[in-house]
Amino acid sequence: MRLPVALAASLLTLLSVGGAADAQPPQTIFNLVVYGDDPCPKAKDDEIIVCARKPESERYRIPKKLREKPEPAGGPGWGSQVATMEQAQRQTLPGSCSAIGSNGFTGCTAKALEQWFAERRMQESRGEP
Numbered sequence: 241m242r243l244p245v246a247l248a249a250s251l252l253t254l255l256s257v258g259g260a261a262d263a264q265p266p267q268t269i270f271n272l273v274v275y276g277d278d279p280c281p282k283a284k285d286d287e288i289i290v291c292a293r294k295p296e297s298e299r300y301r302i303p304k305k306l307r308e309k310p311e312p313a314g315g316p317g318w319g320s321q322v323a324t325m326e327q328a329q330r331q332t333l334p335g336s337c338s339a340i341g342s343n344g345f346t347g348c349t350a351k352a353l354e355q356w357f358a359e360r361r362m363q364e365s366r367g368e369p
Contacts, residue, residue: 275299 269288274280276296283289301307 267286269290271290271292272280273292273294275294275298280291281289
């Protein structure tokens, strides 16, 4: 008696699997964006084509997700951090005008000469003697 029940159960399982195989979704699904009055392509065989329509003015634009500026991820950027460090160390760098560090007095002389030449060029461009 047990054998016919097991056979019937396995037969029902095979039939239900066979029925599920017939109801499989299509193998190819296309998601397209069409612009303006462009037609949406027709589906062939077991294809599904989903079309989203956008105005013609959006055809050659960068997608909206890429147009938006991302929020900065906390803290100052590397560029501003480097500029801050350079500003803090500027007094001790060679060529700086400071009594601190090496080349301090030569840096002041170089700055004074640069300023003198700049003033001289300004006077010559104005036509002053």
